[in-house]
Amino acid sequence: MTMARPSRATDDRRRWRALAVCLTAGFMTLLDSSIVNVALPSMERGLGADAADLSWVVSGYALTFGLVLVPAGRLGDLRGRREAFLFGLALFTLASVACGLAPGAGWLVLFRLLQGAASGIVAPQTTGLIQQMFQGAERARAFGMLGSVVGLSTAVGPPAGGLLIEAFGTGDGWRWVFYVNVPIGMAAFVAALRLLPRSPGSAGERDGVDLPGVLLLGTGVLALMLPLVQEQEWSGRLKWALLPLAALLLAAFWAWERRQGRHGRAPLLDLTLFSVRSFTLGVLLNLVYFAGFTTVFFVYTLFLQNGVGYSALAAGLASLPFAVGSAVGAAAGGRLVVRHGRRLVIVGLGGVAVGLLAVVGAVEVVPGRGVAWATALPLLVAGIGSGVTISPNTTLTLARVPVRRAGAAGGVLVTAQRIGSAAGIAVVGAVYFAHLAGRGTPSAALQLGLLTAVGIIVIALTLAIADLHERRTHPQPAPPTAERAPSQEPDPTH
Numbered sequence: 001m002t003m004a005r006p007s008r009a010t011d012d013r014r015r016w017r018a019l020a021v022c023l024t025a026g027f028m029t030l031l032d033s034s035i036v037n038v039a040l041p042s043m044e045r046g047l048g049a050d051a052a053d054l055s056w057v058v059s060g061y062a063l064t065f066g067l068v069l070v071p072a073g074r075l076g077d078l079r080g081r082r083e084a085f086l087f088g089l090a091l092f093t094l095a096s097v098a099c100g101l102a103p104g105a106g107w108l109v110l111f112r113l114l115q116g117a118a119s120g121i122v123a124p125q126t127t128g129l130i131q132q133m134f135q136g137a138e139r140a141r142a143f144g145m146l147g148s149v150v151g152l153s154t155a156v157g158p159p160a161g162g163l164l165i166e167a168f169g170t171g172d173g174w175r176w177v178f179y180v181n182v183p184i185g186m187a188a189f190v191a192a193l194r195l196l197p198r199s200p201g202s203a204g205e206r207d208g209v210d211l212p213g214v215l216l217l218g219t220g221v222l223a224l225m226l227p228l229v230q231e232q233e234w235s236g237r238l239k240w241a242l243l244p245l246a247a248l249l250l251a252a253f254w255a256w257e258r259r260q261g262r263h264g265r266a267p268l269l270d271l272t273l274f275s276v277r278s279f280t281l282g283v284l285l286n287l288v289y290f291a292g293f294t295t296v297f298f299v300y301t302l303f304l305q306n307g308v309g310y311s312a313l314a315a316g317l318a319s320l321p322f323a324v325g326s327a328v329g330a331a332a333g334g335r336l337v338v339r340h341g342r343r344l345v346i347v348g349l350g351g352v353a354v355g356l357l358a359v360v361g362a363v364e365v366v367p368g369r370g371v372a373w374a375t376a377l378p379l380l381v382a383g384i385g386s387g388v389t390i391s392p393n394t395t396l397t398l399a400r401v402p403v404r405r406a407g408a409a410g411g412v413l414v415t416a417q418r419i420g421s422a423a424g425i426a427v428v429g430a431v432y433f434a435h436l437a438g439r440g441t442p443s444a445a446l447q448l449g450l451l452t453a454v455g456i457i458v459i460a461l462t463l464a465i466a467d468l469h470e471r472r473t474h475p476q477p478a479p480p481t482a483e484r485a486p487s488q489e490p491d492p493t494h
Contacts, residue, residue, distance in 0.1 A: 014195060015133045015134065015197075017191075017195050018129070018133060018192075018195040018196050018197065019129075019130065019133065019134075019142055019145065021188055021191045021192045021195055021196065022085070022125075022126045022129055022130070022192075022196075023126070023145060023146060023149050024184065024188050025085070025089050025092075025122050025126070025185075025188050025192070026122065026123065026126045026146065026149050026150075026153075027149045027152065027153050028092075028181055028184050028185065028188070029092060029118075029119035029122050029123065030119075030123075030149070030150060030153035030154065031153045031156065031157050031160065032061065032096075032115065032119065032157075032178075032181070033061060033062060033065070033119075033153075033154075033157070034153070034154055034157025034158060034161075034297070035157040035158070035160050035161040035177055036057060036058060036061075036161065036174075036177055037058065037157070037158060037161065037301070038158050038161040038162050038165065038301075038312040038313075038315075038316055039161050039164070039165055039173065039174040039177045040054045040057070040058070040174075041170065041312075042165050042170045042171070042172075042173045042174035043057065043105075043108070043174045045170055045171060046170075046171050046172050046173075046174055046175075047102070047104060047105045047108065048105065049105035049108070050105070051233070052233065053105035053106070053108070053109060055230065055232075055233045056109045056112070057108060057109060057112050058229075059229035059230060059233075060109055060112050060113045060116060061112050061113070061115060061116035061119070062116065062225070062229050062418060062421070062422060063113075063116065063222065063225055063226065063229060064113045064114070064116035064117040064120065065116040065117070065119050065120040065123075065418060066120065066221055066225055066415055066418035066419065066422075067117070067120065067218050067221055067222060068117050068120035068121060069120045069123060069124055069411040069412075069414050069415045069418070070124075070217060070268065070269060070408060070411035070412055070415055071214045071217070071218070071268065071411075072084060072088070072120055072121040072123075072124055072125070072407075072411060073124030073125070073127075073128065073407035073408040073409070073410050073411030073412075074210075074268050074269070074407060074408040074411070075121075075407075076124060076125045076128050076407035077128065077404060077405060077406070077407040077408055078266075080198060080199045081125045081128045081129050081132065081196075081199050081407055082125075082129075082192070082196040082197065082198050082199060084121060084125050084407075085121075085122060085125040085126070085129065085192060085196060086189065086192055086193065086196075087121065088118050088119070088120075088121030088122040088125065089118075089122055089185060089188060089189050089192065090185075090189060091114070091117075091118035091121065092115060092118035092119055092121075092122060092181070092185060093181060093182060093185030093186060093189065095111050095112075095114040095115035095118055096115060096178045096179070096181035096182055096185065097178070097179075097182055098111040098114070099111040099112060099115060099175075099178040100175040100176070100178035100179045100182075101175075123410070123411075123414045124407045124408070124410040124411035124414060125407060125410075126146065126410070127146070127394070127398065127406060127407070127409075127410030127413065127414070128403075128406040128407035128410050129196065129197075130142045130143060130146065130406075131398060131401065131403050131406035131410075132197065132199060132403055132406065133197060136338070137335075137338050139395065140334050140335070140337045140338050140392075140395045141334045141335060142334070143334055143337075143391050143392075143394045143395040143398075144330050144331050144332075144333050144334010144335060144337070144391040144392075144395075145330070145331065145334060145391075146330075146391065146394065147326075147330030147333060147334065147387055147390040147391025147392075147394060148326065148327040148330035148331055148387065148391070150326075150330075150390055150391075151322075151323060151326025151327060151329075151330055151383065151386055151387050151390060152323050152326060152327050154294060154297065154323075154326075156320075156323050157316075158297065158301055158312070158315060158316030158319060159313065159316030159317045159319070159320060160316070161177055161312070161316065162311070162312045162313030162314075162315070162316040162317070163313060163316075164176045164177055164180065165177075165312065165313070166313055210257075210260060210265075210266065210267055210268040212256055213253060213256055213257055213260065213267060213268035213269070214268055216249055216250075216252050216253035216256055217250070217253045217268060217269070219249050220246050220249030220250040220252075220253055221246075221250075221415065221419070223242045223243070223245045223246035223249060224242070224243065224246035224250070224419060225418070225419060225422050226239075226242055227239040227240055227242045227243065227426075228419075228422035228423050228425075228426045229422045229425075229426075231425075231426040231429065231430065232429060232433070254271070257269055257271050258271060268408070269408055269412065270405055270408065273401060273405065273408075273409055273412070276400045276401070277467075277470075278396055278397060278399055278400055279397055279398070279400065279401060279409065281397075281463065281464075281467050282393055282394070282396055282397025282398075282413070283397060283412055283413055283416045284416070284463060285345070285393055285397075285460050285463055285464060286393060286394075286397070286413055286416040286417050286420065287416040287417070287419060287420040288420060288456060288457075288459050288460040288463065289349070289389060289390075289393075289420070289456075289457060289460040290416070290417045290418075290420035290421045290424065291420040291421065291423050291424030291427070291456050292352075292424055292453040292454070292455075292456035292457040292460065293352065293386055293424075293453075293457070294420075294421040294424060294425065295421075295424040295425050295427075295428035295429070295449070295452075295453045295456075296322070296356065296382075296450065296453055297319055297322075298425050298428065298429060299428060299429070299432045299445075299446055299449040299450065299453075300318070300319065300359075300446065300450075301315045301316070301318075301319065302432070303442050303443070303445070303446040304318055304371070304372065306442065307441075307442025307443065307445075307446070308368065308369055308371060308442070309369070310369075310372070314372070317372075318372035318375070318376075319379070321375075321376045321377070321379040321380040321383060322379040322380070322382060322383035322386070323383060324380065324383060325379070325380040325381065325382065325383025325384040325385075325386070325387065326383040326384070326386045326387040326390075327383075327387060328383075328384055328387060329348065329351075329383065329384035329385060329386060329387020329388040329389075330387035330388070330390060330391040331387070332387070332388065333348065333387055333388040333389075333390075333391045333392040334391045334392070334395070336392070337391070337392035337395050337396065341392075341396065342396060342464060342467060342468045342471065343468060344388060344392045345388075345389055345392050345393050345396070345464050346461065346464045346465055346468065347385075347388060348384075348385045348386065348387070348388030348389030348390075348392070349385065349389050349457060349460055349461040349464060350385065350461060351381060351382065351384055351385025351386075351388065352382045352385035352386050352389065352457055353385075353454050353457050353458060353461065354381065354382075354385070355378045355379065355380075355381035355382025355383070355384075355385055356378070356382050356450050356453060356454050356457070357454060358377075358378035358381065358382075359375045359378040359379060359382070359450060360447045360450050360451060360454075361378075362374040362375045362378055363375065363443050363446055363447055364443070364447065367443055394413065397409075397413055398410065398413070424453070424456060427452065427456075428449045428452050428453050428456075429449075431445075431448050431449050431452045432445045432446070432448065432449040433445075435448050435449075
């Protein structure tokens with residue numbers, strides 16, 4: 001007995017250190033989706049990049065990131081999440097070096113596409129490894145830490161990019177936005193080799209690579225996301241013709257996956273996951289909430305720089321209250337979700353809506369350069385609400401997913417985030433720019449954009465309240481004991 005205790009303590013420490021490696025890689029890859037925004041003027045000067053090039057530097061990363069999530073998650077389930085994580089991390093680090101060394105705008109766009117794909121390989125392995133390494137309340141706590149990383153990486157990107165441009169100059173400062181990934185990526189790779197657990201893959205499915213499913217899903221997601229991420233750059237309405245094509249391709253993907261299941265073949269995505277109410281609702285909530293949440297930084301930083309005259313660094317720093325609140329809220333949410341379940345998500349969504357409405361009021365009351373101080377407290381409240389939304393919803397969404405499907409399920413969850421973010425920016429951005437084009441004031445344009453984002457978040461809040469009511473009237477049985485830790489408290493999805 002005395003010999004077993006140190007061994008278990010050592011195993012616990014190893015698991016939490018492995019989680020730290022996953023979160024470090026996750027933070028780095030998510031940060032790269034927002035840190036480049038403030039470096040775009042530097043790229044324009046240093047490379048002579050035009051508007052189309054700059055658009056693809058941002059949107060190309062989002063496209064390839066979203067395209068590979070589900071196939072990469074399935075690959076991790078089949079071949080081993082450790083191996084897929086290491087491959088994605090190495091590819092991301094090398095792509096960062098290539099981006100920093102890019103001799104021209106075309107090369108930079110190409111390497112950004114590669115970097116986005118590598119990020120999409122890493123993301124589902126993180127959720128899958130958490131499912132694999134933790135159970136019960138520990139799993140909820142781990143997802144709380146992941147939620148903190150998501151919130152922090154989204155909000156910290158602009159000030160981090162501003163600091164690097166300030167330190168290395170506007171000519172070549174943009175290169176250091178990518179170089180900063182290299183030492184972090186190398187250290188994380190070495191630590192991952194030592195700490196990440198091996199997983200043998202899914203027994204009996206090692207030859208199951210659903211190539212038609214990969215093609216149908218990839219083209220469907222591409223057709224869906226392309227007009228959304230290029231909404232401002234592609235003029236005219238013809239781009240929206242891709243949306244019916246996307247619906248057709250995704251319907252064909254669904255039919256193909258059902259056929260795969262009926263014939264006993266390994267599908268790319270196990271459609272029985274969507275018969276689990278907590279998973280289906282969690283994915284839908286993720287999609288809707290991220291459509292409202294990520295648009296806040298898009299219109300707020302534009303307003304501060306173009307409407308008020310803030311520098312890129314000052315505009316980035318103005319979003320830090322949200323980042324701090326998000327980290328605090330996510331950590332608390334990870335500890336409380338097992339006890340409070342879906343009610344916690346409702347509280348979080350309400351906090352985000354109230355905080356953003358307060359931002360709208362602060363912009364009206366305190367116009368001019370003092371606006372960042374006036375919105376600091378409302379953004380802190382909204383950030384806490386966001387943290388209390390993201391990490392508990394992740395825990396609840398994946399609570400009933402079998403560990404052997406965790407990678408693909410995590411890929412679906414993050415894909416919903418990416419599609420929601422692209423759709424939200426397209427909608428809120430259209431409202432913001434349309435008001436400016438009609439000779440409206442920047443503050444009024446920001447207020448209308450934020451009210452649109454609040455409306456989207458209220459839709460997510462309505463879904464969560466309806467689900468809680470449904471659970472109270474038609475409770476579900478607890479998940480199988482094989483998926484629960486002996487010390488786990490009552491099922492958090494109730």
